[in-house]
Amino acid sequence: METPNPGFAPKEQFSRKDDLRESALGLVSTLSFPAIIQTADAMLKSSEVTLVGFEKIGSGHCTAIVRGKVASIRLAVEAGAQTAAEFGQLVSTLVIPRPLPNLDVVFPISNRLSDLAQFERDIRVSSQAIGLLETRGFPVMVGAADAMLKAADVHLMSYEKIGAGLCTAIIRGAVADVVVAVEAGMQEALRIDANSLNAVTVIPRPLDDLEQNLPLASCLIEEQPKPLKLPVAIKDKTPEAELIKLPDLAAIPVEIQQEE
Missing domain, CATH: 3.30.70.1710 (BMC (bacterial microcompartment) domain)
Structure with a gap:
């Protein structure tokens, strides 16, 4: 009997559309929130990667985390590092090719991975x-x-x-x-x-x-206007229908005519 490895989730739990052999994680860290947002924007627009989220650990340290194929991640991290350096806020960068499932579970980098596995990436650009x-x-x-x-x-x-x-x-x-x-x-x-x-x-x-x-x-997200509710009491003024007692049909005399 094979002994399960404690602390590691089963691989079938992490079945995704992207092949794990080709996936990678990219991280860029800065010392400013505007800098990390600009960095993430540069990473997303430089190659086909998906923003997993941000991690803030205090003292101004912020990290943008992206996921995609190894080549795309390398390009994104390079673009992000260049943007962060222009702010003068670059702290560190990291590329992790083929992360194991256990890494996704333990670290706070898997909030959107289950959603990303179910839906194709929808790239929409805001006009604002x-x-x-x-x-x-x-x-x-x-x-x-x-x-x-x-x-x-x-x-x-x-x-x-x-x-x-x-x-x-x-x-x-x-x-x-x-x-x-x-x-x-x-x-x-x-x-x-x-x-x-x-x-x-x-x-x-x-x-x-x-x-x-x-x-x-x-x-x-624009909220739909709620219908106006007025405290109006509506009373039904229709008179109640009177009950009419029907006669006993068995007690009614019936005239029988005889044929000549």
């Missing part, structure tokens, strides 16, 4: 843009977010905290509006505290894969 403004300090970020909302027709999606006092306001809107809003947010952040601004970026036409991994991306 995403703006991110990162400050060191929460009050400065709130002030910058207020300035951005007042400067242009944009919507505040969410904010993100990654430790070390770094906070990022995330806005969405038309490309021109986002550019104007981010510029206004930068000026307000510098006015409040000249040393508080850490990083800013504008991502025009982000892929749907990126938007789905942003904080509170579900808030972008």
Whole structure:
């Protein structure tokens, strides 16, 4: 009798459309949330890879994790590292060819793998843009977010905290509006505290894969208007039908006519 290997899930549990012999994981780490979002955008647009998600471990460290074929992952990681270096925030990179199933289970990198195995990758490009403004300090970020909302027709999606006092306001809107809003947010952040601004970026036409991994991306879904409910009491004024008692048919005399 074969003894099962403890700690390892059965291989049939990880059956996917992509062949494990050709799959790989790519990781790029930065010290800024806007930098990691821009890095992930560059990785997605450089080759055919899928964004698994982000991992934030504190002190400003953020990691973008992508999956795809080995060659595509190498190209994506190279593009991501170059983008992170332009921000001056590159920490490290890693390519893992043919990861074993146990790695997917233990580490927090398998949140979307089961979904990715069932559906073909749907590449959709948004016609709008995403703006991110990162400050060191929460009050400065709130002030910058207020300035951005007042400067242009944009919507505040969410904010993100990654430790070390770094906070990022995330806005969405038309490309021109986002550019104007981010510029206004930068000026307000510098006015409040000249040393508080850490990083800013504008991502025009982000892929749907990126938007789905942003904080509170579900808030972008338009809610259907709910029907108006009025406290109206409706009474049925139709009179009740009166019951009519039918006669006993057996007691009714019947006239019998005899034939001549």
